[in-house]
Amino acid sequence: MSSTVVSTMTRPDRSSFRWTVCALLFFATTISYVDRQVLSLLAKTLEVHIGWTANEYGSITSAFATAYGVGLLGAGRLLDKFGTRIAFAIAVGLWSLAAMAHAWASTAFTFGVARALLGLGESANFPACIKTVAEWFPRRQRGTATGIFNCGSNIGAMLTILVVPWMADKWGWQSAFIFTGAIGFVWVAAWMTLYRRPELHPKVSVEELALIQSDPADAVEEVSWKRVVWKKETWAFGIGKFLSDPVWWFYLFWLPKYLQDTYHLPLVAPNILHDIRLPMLILYLAADVGSVGGGWLSGSLMNRGWSVNKARKTAMLICALSAVPVLYAPYASNMWELIAILSVAMSGHQGWSANLFTTTSDMFPRVAVGSVVGIGAAMGALGNALMLKAAGLIVTWTNSYFLLFMFCGSAYLVALGIMHLLSPRFEQAKLD
Numbered sequence: 001m002s003s004t005v006v007s008t009m010t011r012p013d014r015s016s017f018r019w020t021v022c023a024l025l026f027f028a029t030t031i032s033y034v035d036r037q038v039l040s041l042l043a044k045t046l047e048v049h050i051g052w053t054a055n056e057y058g059s060i061t062s063a064f065a066t067a068y069g070v071g072l073l074g075a076g077r078l079l080d081k082f083g084t085r086i087a088f089a090i091a092v093g094l095w096s097l098a099a100m101a102h103a104w105a106s107t108a109f110t111f112g113v114a115r116a117l118l119g120l121g122e123s124a125n126f127p128a129c130i131k132t133v134a135e136w137f138p139r140r141q142r143g144t145a146t147g148i149f150n151c152g153s154n155i156g157a158m159l160t161i162l163v164v165p166w167m168a169d170k171w172g173w174q175s176a177f178i179f180t181g182a183i184g185f186v187w188v189a190a191w192m193t194l195y196r197r198p199e200l201h202p203k204v205s206v207e208e209l210a211l212i213q214s215d216p217a218d219a220v221e222e223v224s225w226k227r228v229v230w231k232k233e234t235w236a237f238g239i240g241k242f243l244s245d246p247v248w249w250f251y252l253f254w255l256p257k258y259l260q261d262t263y264h265l266p267l268v269a270p271n272i273l274h275d276i277r278l279p280m281l282i283l284y285l286a287a288d289v290g291s292v293g294g295g296w297l298s299g300s301l302m303n304r305g306w307s308v309n310k311a312r313k314t315a316m317l318i319c320a321l322s323a324v325p326v327l328y329a330p331y332a333s334n335m336w337e338l339i340a341i342l343s344v345a346m347s348g349h350q351g352w353s354a355n356l357f358t359t360t361s362d363m364f365p366r367v368a369v370g371s372v373v374g375i376g377a378a379m380g381a382l383g384n385a386l387m388l389k390a391a392g393l394i395v396t397w398t399n400s401y402f403l404l405f406m407f408c409g410s411a412y413l414v415a416l417g418i419m420h421l422l423s424p425r426f427e428q429a430k431l432d
Contacts, residue, residue, distance in 0.1 A: 015205040017198075018136045018145075018212060024194065025129045025149035027187055028092060032125045033156025034180050035099040035118060036064070039111075040253045041164050041276065042173050044260040045267065046111075049173065056108035058392015061253045062385045063112040064119040069381025071123025072374070079124065079131055085195050088128040089188050095121025096184025103174035103181075136198055138214050154288050157252075161280045165267035225371050233363040233429040234372050236422035240356050241380035243415040246387030247323070247408045248349050254391055255342070256280060258401055263335045279339045286343035287350045294319055294351015298358070308362055309426040313416070316355050320412035322348030327409035330402045345408070352412060359419075362426045 039046075043057060052060070079087045098117035105111040133145045164176045198204050198212050228234045256276055259265050269275035294315060301311035323345045332338035360372045387407075394403050 010202065011209075012203060012205045015203055015208045017201065017203045017208065018141075020194065021132060021136050022145045022148050024187070024191055025132055025145075026152045026155075028088070028125060028191075029129065029149050029152030030156040030159065031092070031152075031180075031184050031187055032095065032122045033153045034160045035095060035184070036122060037157050037160040037252065038099070038164050038176050038180055039102065039115070040256050041160060041267070041280075042168060042176065043253075043257040045168060045173055047257075050106065050108065050111070052108040052111075053392075054395040055392040057257075058389050058395070060108060060112045060115050061249075062389040062392075064115040065249060065381060065384035065388050067116040067119035068123045069378055069385065071120045072127070072377050072381060075124040075127045076131075076374070079128055084128055084132050084135065085192070085197075088124065088132070089191055091121050091124035091128065092184050092188050092191070093121075096181045096188070099181030099184065100178050101181075102177040136212060138211055150291075151288075154284050154291070157284045158281055161277050161284070165275065165277060169268040225375060227431055228364065228368050228371050228429070229375060231429045231431075232422045234375055236363070236419040237356070237360055237372060237376045238379040239418050239422070240359070240415045241376040242383040243411045243418075244349065244352060244356065245380035246383040247411050248346075248353070249384045250387055250391060250404060250408060251283075251342070251346060251349075253388060254401075254404070255283070259335065265335075279335065282339055283343055283346050286347040290319070290322075290347030291350035291354060293347070295354040295358075297351065298355050309424075312355055312359060312362060312426060313420065316352055316412075316416055319348040319352035319355070320416050322351075323412045324409050326405055329405040329409070330400070348412070359426060363423060363429055365428065365431070368429075368431060 039060070046052065047057070075091075081087075082090075095118050098114050098121055101114040101117070102111065105114050129149050133149070137145045160180075164180070167176045167179060198209055204212075259276060259279060265274070265276045265279075267276055272278050297318070298311045298315035301314060302308060306314070325341045326345045329338055329341055332341065357373070360376070364372050391404055395401065
């Protein structure tokens with residue numbers, strides 16, 4: 001049926017509609033990070049209004065991470081079964097409803113339920129974006145397209161910082177959840193209106209379709225989890241994710257609360273220098289720099305003749321060392337000293353993450369990368385859930401963030417050491 005549609009379809013003379021699709025992916029990623037960040041910025045406010053404890057807040061954030069990890073395990077299969085157009089729209093609709101539902105939550109438990117539904121829906125975002133890029137872009141343009149949509153993560157976090165405190169101050173905290181959640185339904189309408197597979201899309205020219213389909217057909221062979229799960233190279237990547245992902249999620253969900261607890265920053269003040277917005281913006285801008293710089297560094301070293309193993313591990317070592325000053329964070333004499341330390345650390349994390357994902361293609365053939373990334377993502381999600389729950393317990397029991405900062409400052413070096421022991425040369429695994 002599709003071949004008949006393609007042959008009789010009237011197409012434009014020229015087009016570049018694939019970049020419109022890329023823009024839709026960028027906005028979906030932006031919205032997902034806005035929705036997940038609202039709670040962290042309002043955590044201190046809700047602690048007063050709802051009356052939850054640090055331990056209960058840890059459980060709420062852990063519920064998101066757990067549901068996110070569970071969703072990752074099934075997201076790819078659902079996307080394959082129902083198609084990207086329908087499955088992605090359902091996922092965004094689900095997480096948008098869950099985001100809005102926070103406005104009607106009145107206890108720690110109901111916030112946890114809303115948070116779990118949000119995590120379940122948002123788990124489809126990254127797999128759906130990657131699958132869409134594969135459908136719409138030739139291999140030589142997929143890196144650029146992925147980089148563009150992935151920028152939505154930090155843009156979303158920064159937009160949340162700028163908009164949510166002002167909105168909560170002006171119309172109440174419930175308005176922030178309702179407004180940001182509703183934006184997702186606007187995206188769903190645009191997605192359902194604009195998205196089709198490229199061979200079925202009337203706005204794709206013959207020339208653009210030929211470019212999209214210019215790569216040789218992928219190998220049909222699939223590599224199941226059982227063929228890679230026991231490989232030490234899989235565990236090298238998985239442990240890297242298990243130890244480092246929780247640090248970033250701690251920053252996402254606990255840093256705003258820490259800054260407000262420690263330095264008594266309001267959500268909004270007449271002077272932006274005196275509220276939560278400016279320090280958080282600085283941190284995410286620094287993370288943007290690290291995201292680009294970390295990937296560039298290893299590539300630059302390879303261009304100079306360094307081996308993949310040496311270049312990748314050197315870049316990851318530099319990123320790991322940038323986190324070590326976080327060990328001093330509990331002793332920072334003022335907020336701006338702390339922000340300087342965390343800016344370097346968060347920049348280092350993004351550089352680490354860019355190189356960590358690339359190690360899968362260093363150590364495995366292309367047909368196995370998807371399975372290895374899935375295993376690693378699941379291990380990272382487990383680490384996130386444990387970290388967020390542990391953060392609540394530690395802050396409740398000790399009334400201090402000391403142990404959490406000790407972990408954040410040392411996790412990367414420990415992870416890199418274990419990865420080096422498991423894969424001393426980042427050589428490709430031998431698959432039976």
